Amino acid sequence: MDQPELRALEHRCIQEEAPECTAACPIHVDGRAFVGHVARGEWPEAWKVLRKTMPFPGILGRICDAPCRQHCKRREAGDPIQIGDLERACVATPPPAARIQPLPRKGKTIAVIGSGLSGLTVAWDLARKGYSIRIFEPGSKLGGLLRRIPGRRLPEAALGEELERLTALDVAVHLNVDVEPPQFLEQCISENDAVFLGLETPLGRNWNISRDDAGWIIVDPMLQATRRTGVYAGGRPSMVGLSPVWQAAEGRWAATSIDRFLQKVSLTAGREKDGPYKTRLYTSLEGVDSLPGVAAADPESGYSLDEAIAEARRCLQCECLECVKVCAYLERFGAYPRKYAREIYNNESIVMGVHQANQLINSCSLCGLCERVCPEDFAVQDLCLQARRRMVRRGKMPPSAHEFALQDMRFSLSERFRLARHAPGRTDSARVFFPGCQLCASAPGQVRRVYAHLMESLSGGVGLMLGCCGAPAFWAGREDEFRQVGEGLLKEWRVLGQPELILACSTCLRMFSEHLPQVPTVSLWEALDATNLPPAAAAGTVLAIHDPCTTRPIPAVQEAARRIVKRLGVSAQELILSRDKTECCGFGGLMQNANPDLSREVAARRAGISPLDYLTYCAMCRDRLAAVGKRALHLLELAFPDAADPDPAARKGPGWSERQENRARLRASLAEEFWGERAGAMQEEYERIRLIIAPEVAELLEKRRILVQDVQRVIHAAEKSGSVVIHPQTGRLKASHRPYRASIWVEYSPSPEGYVIHTAYSHRIEVLGGPRA
Ligand code: SF4
Ligand code: SF4
Ligand code: SF4
Numbered sequence: 042m043d044q045p046e047l048r049a050l051e052h053r054c055i056q057e058e059a060p061e062c063t064a065a066c067p068i069h070v071d072g073r074a075f076v077g078h079v080a081r082g083e084w085p086e087a088w089k090v091l092r093k094t095m096p097f098p099g100i101l102g103r104i105c106d107a108p109c110r111q112h113c114k115r116r117e118a119g120d121p122i123q124i125g126d127l128e129r130a131c132v133a134t135p136p137p138a139a140r141i142q143p144l145p146r147k148g149k150t151i152a153v154i155g156s157g158l159s160g161l162t163v164a165w166d167l168a169r170k171g172y173s174i175r176i177f178e179p180g181s182k183l184g185g186l187l188r189r190i191p192g193r194r195l196p197e198a199a200l201g202e203e204l205e206r207l208t209a210l211d212v213a214v215h216l217n218v219d220v221e222p223p224q225f226l227e228q229c230i231s232e233n234d235a236v237f238l239g240l241e242t243p244l245g246r247n248w249n250i251s252r253d254d255a256g257w258i259i260v261d262p263m264l265q266a267t268r269r270t271g272v273y274a275g276g277r278p279s280m281v282g283l284s285p286v287w288q289a290a291e292g293r294w295a296a297t298s299i300d301r302f303l304q305k306v307s308l309t310a311g312r313e314k315d316g317p318y319k320t321r322l323y324t325s326l327e328g329v330d331s332l333p334g335v336a337a338a339d340p341e342s343g344y345s346l347d348e349a350i351a352e353a354r355r356c357l358q359c360e361c362l363e364c365v366k367v368c369a370y371l372e373r374f375g376a377y378p379r380k381y382a383r384e385i386y387n388n389e390s391i392v393m394g395v396h397q398a399n400q401l402i403n404s405c406s407l408c409g410l411c412e413r414v415c416p417e418d419f420a421v422q423d424l425c426l427q428a429r430r431r432m433v434r435r436g437k438m439p440p441s442a443h444e445f446a447l448q449d450m451r452f453s454l455s456e457r458f459r460l461a462r463h464a465p466g467r468t469d470s471a472r473v474f475f476p477g478c479q480l481c482a483s484a485p486g487q488v489r490r491v492y493a494h495l496m497e498s499l500s501g502g503v504g505l506m507l508g509c510c511g512a513p514a515f516w517a518g519r520e521d522e523f524r525q526v527g528e529g530l531l532k533e534w535r536v537l538g539q540p541e542l543i544l545a546c547s548t549c550l551r552m553f554s555e556h557l558p559q560v561p562t563v564s565l566w567e568a569l570d571a572t573n574l575p576p577a578a579a580a581g582t583v584l585a586i587h588d589p590c591t592t593r594p595i596p597a598v599q600e601a602a603r604r605i606v607k608r609l610g611v612s613a614q615e616l617i618l619s620r621d622k623t624e625c626c627g628f629g630g631l632m633q634n635a636n637p638d639l640s641r642e643v644a645a646r647r648a649g650i651s652p653l654d655y656l657t658y659c660a661m662c663r664d665r666l667a668a669v670g671k672r673a674l675h676l677l678e679l680a681f682p683d684a685a686d687p688d689p690a691a692r693k694g695p696g697w698s699e700r701q702e703n704r705a706r707l708r709a710s711l712a713e714e715f716w717g718e719r720a721g722a723m724q725e726e727y728e729r730i731r732l733i734i735a736p737e738v739a740e741l742l743e744k745r746r747i748l749v750q751d752v753q754r755v756i757h758a759a760e761k762s763g764s765v766v767i768h769p770q771t772g773r774l775k776a777s778h779r780p781y782r783a784s785i786w787v788e789y790s791p792s793p794e795g796y797v798i799h800t801a802y803s804h805r806i807e808v809l810g811g812p813r814a
Contacts, residue, residue, distance in 0.1 A: 042427070047386045053419045054379035055321045060359035062124060064320035065112035067290030070094045072109055072124050073358055079127050080353035082346070085137035091128065092139060096162040096289050097203040100187065102132035103195050104285045108317070114324050114359050120334030122356050123344075130349035132199075143210055144171040149303055152177060152229040154220055155239025157185035158285055159276025161207065162292025163237045163299070168210035170300055175233065177218040177225075179242060183208075186241050186278075193341075221245045230271060235299045238267070240277035241288060263315065264308050265295035273298055290316065323416040324359040364411035364421065367618060369643045370632070371411065371421065374401055378411065378419050385428045396437065402428045403442045404639055407516055407630030408590040413622055422630070429518025440782040443517035445746045446634045448781055449701070453478035453509035454526065458704040461533040464502035465715040470540045471501025472568075477546035478509040480677075482700035483660040485707035487677035488545075491565070492711070494681065495543065498572035504537055505715075506530075507708055510549040515556075516631045527557055534560055543568045545677075547591040547598060547659060548629070566601035566658060569680070570608075579679050580610030585651040587616060587666070587673075588623035589659035596620065602658045602676060609679055616650050626657075626665040633665075634746075645669045654690045664694025696739070698749040727757035731795030738798050747785060747801050754780045755787040756796055773799055 042050075058064075062072030071090050078087035091098035107125030115121050151167050153160045156178040164174045182188060183204050187195065208214060219225070226248040229236045238244055238258065251259045251268040258267055258274055265275045275291030294315050301308050335352035337344045344352065364378060365371045374381065381401060388398035405425040412420040432438040452458065458478070463470045474495055476488045495503045511526030530553075534542070544550045545565040553562045586606065592598045599620055606613045618624050627633060627643035648655070648671035657663050658676040666673040672690040686692065695703060712718040730753045734742070742749070759765045759776030766775045768788075777786040788799040 042386055042389065042431075047382060050382040050419075050424065051379050053417045054361075054377060054382070054415075055323060055417055056361045056377045056379055058322035058361075059320050060322055060324070061112045061114050061320055062109040062122070062359075064314075064322075065109040065317045067108065067284075067286050067317055068094055068096075068293055069314075070109075070124075072113075072122075073356070073360075075131075076122055076124065076127060076353045076356040077358055079131060079349055080356060082350050084131060084134040084346075087131045088134070088136050089139075091131065096165045096293065097158075097207075098128075099132055099136065099199045099203040100195060101158070101285060101289055102128040103199060104190060106284050106286060108284065108286065114326075114357055115332075115355060118326050118329045118357075119332040119355065123334055123352055126337070126344050127349050127353055130344040130346060133343075134346070141169065141206065141210065143169045146173070146211070147171040147303075149173065149234040150175060150232075151299060152233040152236045153239065154226075154229065154236065154244065155179075155185055155242025155276075156183045156214075157239045157241030157276050158187060158288040159241060159292035159295070160185070160237060160239030161204075162289045163239075163273075163275075163296045164212055165207055165210075166293060166296035167299060168207070168212050170296075172211075172234075172300075172303075174210070174212040176212060176214045177220060177229070178214070178216050179218055179220050181217055183214060183216070185239065221247075223247045223249060226250065226272075230269070234271070234303055236272045237292075237295055237299065238272065238274035239292075240274055263294065263312065264298045265291055266298055266308070271302065321417075322359060323361045323363070324357060325361075325363060326357075329357065361416065363414045363416065364419065367410055367414055367622070367624065368421075369646055370405055370636075370639060373404075373639055373642070378415075378421050378424070381421065382424060385424060389428070389431065398428075399432075399439060399442070400636065401425075402432070403635035404632055405630055406590070406625040406627065406632040406640075406643070408625035409593065410590065410618075410622065410624060413593065425630070426516075426518060429516075430520055431518075433518045433520070438518065442635045443513070443519075443631050444782045445697075446513045446631050447517060447519070447522070448783075449697070450478070450509050450511070450513040450526075452701050453704060454529065457701075458507055458708050460505060460507040460708050460712060461537060462506075462712075462716055463504045463537060464496055467502040467504075469502060469538050470504035472499060472543055472563075473504035473506050473534075473537055473540045474543045474565075475506045475508070475510075475545070475549060476565075477544065477549045477660070478704060479664075479700075480545050480660040480675075481507065481704045481707050483664050483694055483703070484675055484677060485703045485710075486683050487675065487681050488707060489711060489714075490681040491545075491569075491677055494572065494575075495568065499568070503543070504540060505711065506533060506537070506542070507704075507711075508533075510546070510552040512548045512552050513631060515552065516629070523556075531557060531560070547589045547595070550595065550598070551591050564595075564598040564601060566598055566605060566676070570601045570604050574605065574608055574680055577609035577611065577679060578682055583612040583614060583653060584656035584674065585616050585653040586613040586619065587626075587647065587655045587657040587662055588619055589657065589662050590623055590625040590629055591659070593621050593623055605676060605680065606656065611656070611679065613656060614651065614653060618650075626659070626662040628661040628665050640665070641669060644671075648673075667692065667694045696743045697746060698742075701748065701750065727753045730756055732756075733792065733795045733797045735798075738800065742798075742801055745802055747803055751780060751785050751803075752787050752789075752798055752801055754778055755785050755801075756789060759787075 060073045063069050075087050075090040095101050105125050105128055110121045113121035150173040153164050153176045156176050168174045253259055260274045265273045267274050273295040275295045276288040298308050332355050335348055384398045388396050402425050407422040409422045412418055474492050481488050511523045514523040541561040543565055544562055550564055553560050588599050624647050627640035633640040644665045648666050648669050654672040656674050663673045663675045674690045678689040755776055755778040758778040773788050773790050775788045783803045785803045787801045790797045
């Protein structure tokens, strides 16, 4: 990813855009932060938010006319937040101490003519930037029109305090100045580096400066520049009504222009958001109750502090986070996609040192729900998948992330499982059933039964292909390996006469339709829906239906599954976040390999939505839900029940070793039953090694993702080479072997019945200079 790509991605995520109140405020007070502090009664913090942006919070906070109010998002669910009234309540509390630290002196002077709010703002902003300010006020006191505001609204003391803060800076005040003569302006221009004209103040009528037909000095509305070089103006009441915040804003824009003019940099660059603008921030109002505004008991004196807090608590604290709300992964990493894009970009720039974002990149399930709910279609799955591919290409992908799943896939592509046959007794097949590796691992009995049913029900012959669609390689970012898997599948499909594939797994369906579009495919559920189904034993039950995340863009599959459920006489209750917004079970994208804890959390979160037993039509979804204690059924268990299992919803999914054994056994039994092939010779020598594994050790192996077959390999290699270590106290043997990109250690004791396994662990690390699998 290069910088422009990163910027484009960052721009897509609008979470950091300003809320409506801030965007609509002419000086962009952070309304959300301010109101948030008020809601928590944090008055000094609320003060500080005002001070950060407002030129004189003690003044403006009392008289602000709050043009932001009519844009506040709360107006769509009740009354808008009364931010102006909250400001008044805040500035009536004691201000926290503040130290002003002006920048080093710049050696330039600015003349400010008139000390209304615009002129005072210019003086305040530029004095803090290190300019020397000379204020020329025709009246006898600083403040201009501010002095006419009734004291109950703007007490003299409050005005005085703020003006003292100003005059404590490098600001020279000249009162009772006769500004009328034409030479006054000329003198100001010649003796200063720039001049600001406060238009709230009556100025010289005969000055040499361009005016419009009504006699007003012509001012550029964005830059606040007059037609005389170095002379700026703002705060004209007829242009801005009597809005104090607009007067302050014009002063601020003029101060920015003057600073840039004197620094000889562009007056216009990057100033699109100087004034009010339309924010891109999206805030959902789903589940937000309409609430009326809080009325002050005494409107004359405004909100009490308690009333202000109650009003502030109505604030929605506007933000997007639509994706984070539905994704435990995004939530777990504590931020949102805009930040993740930056983290991933930085991660790729690291040559030496720790790649902090590896876990972030590899933990996403690539399910795409974020894109579905994002108002800007931000696809985190694309971001993470591309990053994985780049890591693989650069040799930076740690084997610990995906190696176990890739080995499992390679097993499914090996002769131990792979098979491609025409329907028994035929030399052609109109269709071929492809159950996928996980269904065969989880429910081999159902695979056999549904295959027999398809052969019976569909004309033209139904062949069988056992194998893996390559999804693990795709998810792991291994483009070459994924391509090779695809080429292998295509070859088998061509040999079978290019039949239509009936796919039981929606991940397989997506892999084929998106990457091998020349292969005609149909989901098992659509195919089954066209057949007569056997009567269901579970008729009359109510189950909550969980759609696999890979079916999200294929509603036809979801509909077919529901039709079958209905035909079986079962009621399917919809979960929140179903169909096009269904959630991942925590298996997709190899999340389970890279981040097992998070994967469990994702499954548990999904399992907790309904107390009903779940019904799904993906083997991994079923097993992931079952692994967190949820009663869950696969649709095939409902349609083709196993007479020997009276309660399939209680079935725990098989462990990793058993999954491979199930596949190998299924292949052998189907080959024998339907094609009369005996596959006994396929057993490897190491598989003859007999192991004795206590349940707690088996659990440990499962957790550490060490297969029984791997333990057998280690002992087999050790017995052949004699390379073992004997523990001096316990007499146990310890050996290691590296069957693929993982080193496995096993502690064991030989016994007449077999090898007793005490423990095992693995290191999925790359040993530099060592052999590569
Ligand atoms: S949904 Fe997520 S990615 Fe999309 S704009 Fe909102 S925070 Fe950003
Ligand atoms: S609801 Fe709160 S954050 Fe949103 S616009 Fe209104 S004041 Fe601002
Ligand atoms: S792809 Fe799925 S897991 Fe990844 S960020 Fe999006 S919603 Fe979350």
